[in-house]
Amino acid sequence: MNTSFNHHCNWKFDELRENIMGIDTEVPLLDGSRVPYVFLDNGASTPSFRHVFEVMQEFMPFYSGVHRGTGFKSILATQVFDEAHRIAGDFVGADPERDTVIFVKNTTEAVNKMAKRCDWRDSDVVITTMMEHHSDDLPWRLHANVIHIGVDDRGYLDMTALRDAFEANSGHVRFLALTGASNITGIVNPIHKLAEMAHAYGAKIFVDAAQLAPHRRISMLPHDNPGHVDFIAYSAHKMYAPYGIGVLVGSRDYFASGDPDMVGGGVVDIVETDQVAWSAPPAREEAGSPNVPGAVALATAIHMLQAVGMEQIAAHEHELVRYAIARMKEVPGLRIYGPVEDDELNEKVGVISFDLEDVPHAKVAAILSVEAGIGARNGCFCAHPYVKRLLQFDEEKAQEITQEILDGDRSNLPGMVRASFGCYNTVADVDRLIEALQRIAAGDIKGDYELDPRSGTWWPIDFDYDFREYFPHFAFRPTPTMTEFNEAS
C-alpha cells in the first residue's frame, strides 16, 4: 500500500461513521419536525469523509497548476498529483509498469474514452450485458456492434448465452464490457472467471467498477494471469471523495498509439504548425488542466479505505444487507428484486431495490423523504433494460409505456425504490427505513400526495421546503418541479 503522502494511517472502522460529513444533519419533515437524515442513496454518490475534506483544505494553500510549473507550489502539487495516480492504480492492483492510470471526471467519461480510443473495424463486436448502467452500454453503441447478454428472473447474468455469443462472434469480439457489481440488484459478477472467458476468445475485458470499488477489494491480477482484468474504471464520488474525479486503469499500450480522444494542452510533447507529437500516457489522455484537488481527495479516501481494510467494510455491509433483507421480508407487500437468500448475499454489495404492492415507487420514495427523513431513490437508475426485465415487462407493455413517455406522460414510469448502503450505515438506519416502510404498507400516510404526470413525481400538495434556511448562498426555486409545471401550464 502506497501511503507516503498521508501520515495518518491508523484509521479504524468505527471512526468512519463519525468522519462522514453531515452525518448529524437534521432535515425537515411534512409535520414541521426535524429528524437526523438517513442517507441510503450511497449508490448514487456518497457523502464525503471529513478527513478527505480536511486534507484537501490543507493542500489548498499549495494548490497550483501541475507539470512544468517551476515554482515551489507547482512542484509540490505535481508530486502530489503523480502520487495520487499511483495510489489510484494500487487500489485496484494495477501493474505500475504495464498499466497506466488516467484521471477522468467519472466512470462515464472513462467508458467513453475507452470506446473512442479503440481502433475499431466494421465487424467489431462488444459484448455487454442487460445489467449495465447506461454508462457502460451507450458509449460502446456509438462505435461497435453491441450484443446484450440477458439475465435470469433474479438478475443474474446468463453464462450460457454469454459463451454462445463469444462462439457465434469468434474472432470479432474486441471487448467484454460489464459491471463489477450491479447498481440495481447489487449482484457481483465473477470478473476473473469472465476475464478468462474473454481472453480465451481473444477479447479484452473492461470492468465498470463504479459500484464495486466502494465495497470490495479489487485486484486486476497480473497481466500473465488468464483472469487478469485488462481495464477498469471507478468514480471517487461513490467512495467518499465527491470532488469531481474518476479513474480509468488499463494497459498502457492501448493508449500509447493513435490520437487521444480529446486534444489540447497537456497531451503533447511538441507541436509544430504541421505536426504534433503526443505525450506518453497518462498525460496523453488527460487533456487540459486537471482536477488536482479531486486527485488529493480520491487518494486520501483510498488511503482511509485501505487502512480500515476493504474486507472489514465488505463484512459490515454484508451484515447490514442480511439484516435489511430479513427485515424487509416482514413488510407486507414488499418485493425485493435480485438475490435475497442468505447464501447468495456474499456476492451482493449493499444495494437493495424493491417496491411495495399498490403504492407507486415514486410515491414510496417521496414519503420516505418527507415523512421519515430518508434519502433513497426511485426509478430505473440509468439501467432501463435491466429494471424492465426484473419487473418482467413484456415487449408490448414496454412499448406502450415508451410511447406514453415520448408523449410527455410519465405517470406510469417503470421503476423501483432503491436503498443503497455505505460503509458507515448502521442497523439503526435500516430500522428507520423498515419502520417507515411498515407505515406506508399499512396505509399510515400523513400527507395528501399528488402525481405530476409530466415528471412522474409524487409530492404532498402545498408542501415546500425552504432551502434558504439551510443553505442561504444560492437562490432556490419552489419544489418540487410540479409547482412550476402547474404554473407554466
Ligand SMILES: Cc1ncc(COP(=O)(O)O)c(C=O)c1O
Ligand atoms: C454501475 C454503474 N456504472 C457507472 C455509473 C456511472 O458513474 P458516474 O456517474 O460516476 O460516471 C454508475 C453510477 O451510478 C453505476 O452505478
